[in-house]
Amino acid sequence: MATIKDVAAHAGVSFKTVSRVINRHPHVTDAVRQKVLRAIEDLDYRPNIVARNMRTRKTEYIGLITDQIMTTPFSGAIIKGAQEAAWTSGIMLLTVNTDGQPELEAAAVNMLLERQVAGIAYATMFHKAVAPPAKLTDAPCILVDCFSASGELPAIVPDEMQGGYDATRHLLSRGHRRIAMINGKRGYPGTEGRLNGYRKALESADLAYDEALVRFGDWWQEDGYHHACCLMKLPDPPTAICCGNDRIAMGVFAAVHELGAAIPDDVAVIGFDNMEVIAAHLRPGLTTMALPYYEMGQRAIEYLTGDRCDDLQNGRRIELPCLLIQREST
Amino acid sequence: MATIKDVAAHAGVSFKTVSRVINRHPHVTDAVRQKVLRAIEDLDYRPNIVARNMRTRKTEYIGLITDQIMTTPFSGAIIKGAQEAAWTSGIMLLTVNTDGQPELEAAAVNMLLERQVAGIAYATMFHKAVAPPAKLTDAPCILVDCFSASGELPAIVPDEMQGGYDATRHLLSRGHRRIAMINGKRGYPGTEGRLNGYRKALESADLAYDEALVRFGDWWQEDGYHHACCLMKLPDPPTAICCGNDRIAMGVFAAVHELGAAIPDDVAVIGFDNMEVIAAHLRPGLTTMALPYYEMGQRAIEYLTGDRCDDLQNGRRIELPCLLIQREST
Numbered sequence: 001m002a003t004i005k006d007v008a009a010h011a012g013v014s015f016k017t018v019s020r021v022i023n024r025h026p027h028v029t030d031a032v033r034q035k036v037l038r039a040i041e042d043l044d045y046r047p048n049i050v051a052r053n054m055r056t057r058k059t060e061y062i063g064l065i066t067d068q069i070m071t072t073p074f075s076g077a078i079i080k081g082a083q084e085a086a087w088t089s090g091i092m093l094l095t096v097n098t099d100g101q102p103e104l105e106a107a108a109v110n111m112l113l114e115r116q117v118a119g120i121a122y123a124t125m126f127h128k129a130v131a132p133p134a135k136l137t138d139a140p141c142i143l144v145d146c147f148s149a150s151g152e153l154p155a156i157v158p159d160e161m162q163g164g165y166d167a168t169r170h171l172l173s174r175g176h177r178r179i180a181m182i183n184g185k186r187g188y189p190g191t192e193g194r195l196n197g198y199r200k201a202l203e204s205a206d207l208a209y210d211e212a213l214v215r216f217g218d219w220w221q222e223d224g225y226h227h228a229c230c231l232m233k234l235p236d237p238p239t240a241i242c243c244g245n246d247r248i249a250m251g252v253f254a255a256v257h258e259l260g261a262a263i264p265d266d267v268a269v270i271g272f273d274n275m276e277v278i279a280a281h282l283r284p285g286l287t288t289m290a291l292p293y294y295e296m297g298q299r300a301i302e303y304l305t306g307d308r309c310d311d312l313q314n315g316r317r318i319e320l321p322c323l324l325i326q327r328e329s330t
Numbered sequence: 331m332a333t334i335k336d337v338a339a340h341a342g343v344s345f346k347t348v349s350r351v352i353n354r355h356p357h358v359t360d361a362v363r364q365k366v367l368r369a370i371e372d373l374d375y376r377p378n379i380v381a382r383n384m385r386t387r388k389t390e391y392i393g394l395i396t397d398q399i400m401t402t403p404f405s406g407a408i409i410k411g412a413q414e415a416a417w418t419s420g421i422m423l424l425t426v427n428t429d430g431q432p433e434l435e436a437a438a439v440n441m442l443l444e445r446q447v448a449g450i451a452y453a454t455m456f457h458k459a460v461a462p463p464a465k466l467t468d469a470p471c472i473l474v475d476c477f478s479a480s481g482e483l484p485a486i487v488p489d490e491m492q493g494g495y496d497a498t499r500h501l502l503s504r505g506h507r508r509i510a511m512i513n514g515k516r517g518y519p520g521t522e523g524r525l526n527g528y529r530k531a532l533e534s535a536d537l538a539y540d541e542a543l544v545r546f547g548d549w550w551q552e553d554g555y556h557h558a559c560c561l562m563k564l565p566d567p568p569t570a571i572c573c574g575n576d577r578i579a580m581g582v583f584a585a586v587h588e589l590g591a592a593i594p595d596d597v598a599v600i601g602f603d604n605m606e607v608i609a610a611h612l613r614p615g616l617t618t619m620a621l622p623y624y625e626m627g628q629r630a631i632e633y634l635t636g637d638r639c640d641d642l643q644n645g646r647r648i649e650l651p652c653l654l655i656q657r658e659s660t
Contacts, residue, residue: 076405083427087434092441095425097413104417111422221611247607254613257587277577277607281551283584 002043011039022306060091062304063112063120063139064297067100074273074293075125078144081297082121089305091118100124106133113138119304122146123297127157127189144300145293147317154303154312156296156320160193161200163289163322164242167270168201170287170324171240174268177205180213180238182227182248191216191244194272198242213238217248224251232259232267239267240330246271246278249286249329268330272322285327292320332373341369352636390421392634393442393450393469394627397430404603404623405455408474411627412451419635421448430454436463443468449634452476453627457487457519474630475623477647484633484642486626486650490523491530493619493652494572497600498531500617500654501570504598507535510543510568512557512578521546521574524602528572543568547578554581562589562597569597570660576601576608579616579659598660602652615657622650 004022008015013036020028021036039045064082066075079095086093094112098104112120113135122132123144130146132153143155171179181198184191199209212234217223224243228251231238243249249271256263263269263284271279274290299320303312312318334352338345343366350358351366369375394412396405409425416423424442428434442450443465452462453474460476462483473485501509511528514521529539542564547553554573558581561568573579579601586593593599593614601609604620629650633642642648 079425079427080429084429092426092438095409095427096422097409097425099410099414108422221613225613247611250611258613275607277605281577281580283551283555283588 002045004045006043007036007039007045010043011035061094061112061115061117062086062091062301063108063115063117064093064095065105065108065112065120065122066095066097067124068097074145074291075123077293078123078125078297081294081299082123082144082301083297085298085301085305089301091301091305093301102133106135109133109135109138121297121300121304123300127160127193129189140304142300142303142312144296155317156299156303157189157317158291158296159319159321160190161197162319163272163291164194164197165201166197166322166324167194167242167272167289168198169204170330171242171268171270172201172205174240174330176238176240176268177207178213178236178238179207179240179242180215180231181242182215182217182224182231182244182252184217184219184244184248186216190272194242194244217244219245219247221247221251221254224248225255226251228252228255229259232256232261237267241267241269243269243271246273246275246286246288249288250278250282253282253286253329263329270330274323274325279325279327282329284329287327287330288325289322290325291322295320332375334375336373337366337369337375340373341365391424391442391445391447392416392421392631393438393445393447394423394425395435395438395442395450395452396425396427397454398427404475404621405453407623408453408455408627411624411629412453412474412631413627415628415631415635419631421631421635423631432463436465439463439465439468451627451630451634453630457490457523459519470634472630472633472642474626485647486629486633487519487647488621488626489649489651490520491527492649493602493621494524494527495531496527496652496654497524497572497602497619498528499534500660501572501598501600502531502535504570504660506568506570506598507537508543508566508568509537509570509572510545510561511572512545512547512554512561512574512582514547514549514574514578516546520602524572524574547574549575549577551577551581551584554578555585556581558582558585559589562586562591567597571597571599573599573601576603576605576616576618579618580608580612583612583616583659593659600660604653604655609655609657612659614659617657617660618655619652620655621652625650 004018005015008018018036021033083093096108098108117139119140120136121142121144124146127145129149131149143153147155183195202209215227241252243252249269252269256267271286271288274288279286279288334348335345338348348366351363413423426438428438447469449470450466451472451474454476457475459479461479473483477485513525532539545557571582573582579599582599586597601616601618604618609616609618
């Protein structure tokens, strides 16, 4: 395994310079940073896994601030990804849930700074723009499943457009030409990104965008049920429905079953989220796009520990792909 | 609001003695402890809410160790209850997820002790017997949704028998006399407690226990579906089904709908858990017994902060009640 000295030799810089780059020291020129990052990548150098062994070193801490924890299982997946990445580096993850209350968020950041954490990850439970406490930047920080409205903070988010595109391409590959979309609320990055991906996929198959087939709701089963009832009663109903999430898909299942139709024979259904408790256990099992919650949590910690040298300077975002989970509904 | 001095005067002891009782100092006689606890209750004294204001005092920490976080939304509810109770007392809750791995658990306990936390809550995501790391008792500690096999640690768990009893009583109150149970796996406190409650409720209505109506599975939709198909095809099928959890109930819904029967007219269904994403959004909405996850998390922290003086000496357990959530399936 490569050592920090190998990286220094490969990059033609000193040991100290490599360390400065890894620890995001401000006084490093961009050219040097790039050289070191390239050497780290070339040698597949993993700076902390060995060094930060929890048996031999004083414990280091990283803080994870989450907004809401109860209503979605996603918070769990983000935390789990972050937790496992932290353990791998011998780091203790301190998780603080603030329920999205600005006062508690500010207090949490202060407490974590006081504790001299090595970094802070700030996560939301759905993809959106945020205005985190100003002091967040007093430590190395990263946003998870959100981005700063002003655009200057590093962020890891799902690639919503790719998700919508791949979901629709999957339905196209099954021979569907009349594909409806029951999406979430307008204005959210998830809704708009998936819609754009859907449109792009239709275009790629030379299919016209038909407004009558595209509906928006509030992410719940009831929205899926309502819109599916309307869509299925159209003179020329869709043969496939792409849903904004698995809850919407669950409502679509109820509507289709009540109308005496069959999934996937009469209408194919694809969801988003891969919410295990629903998707894996509907009848038939729901094909869905898994959002990279676990991976976002993991990647955020790897970024903060320096175990992964993502270039996130100047507000750049990493967009992680959504993954098609094939079951029986398509 | 009562002060610590009022408590001391009321109990006829010194200020220091009250403080010792609150902080669980070992050298206090049982008689004195009881006297102080009574005074605290009489005066409704809340020791920490005022004193431990986060603006004016050095931050204190309490650790929360959880076993698995991803697969169930329950972990979220326990953490949320704990988090809110901690904030109320101006305490920062440090949550560590260990995935149930003994090595990580031991490391987490060590790290929390090093951090000099005021206490540690150790939570599991379903009710079971555990063998937590030995060092857990180096700090004030409490088990949440679990209990030590050896019985010596304080614990907060759901009252499973009351839950099974109330669920069955609810079905009886709707006029049902032929009530089936599709329960979880044998040997778990949840399964056995709910079964005992079911039997006790039948007895209370002078109904015989019929083995043919009682099934066991693995907590999943597929188990509910399978057993409901069998039960509904009996020569004398049940008019109501009490399910071990909401996932089982979701499978029962699928079976009943496929058989062309109606809920609740042909068969009433009640679940357990009040797993929001399922129970509130099935068609019809699922009546279910909410387990006290939030309350267990909250109560554990109140115990550790001394904001609530539960008497949990010598391995006593607090059993918190399950609550009937009435929807349209019964």
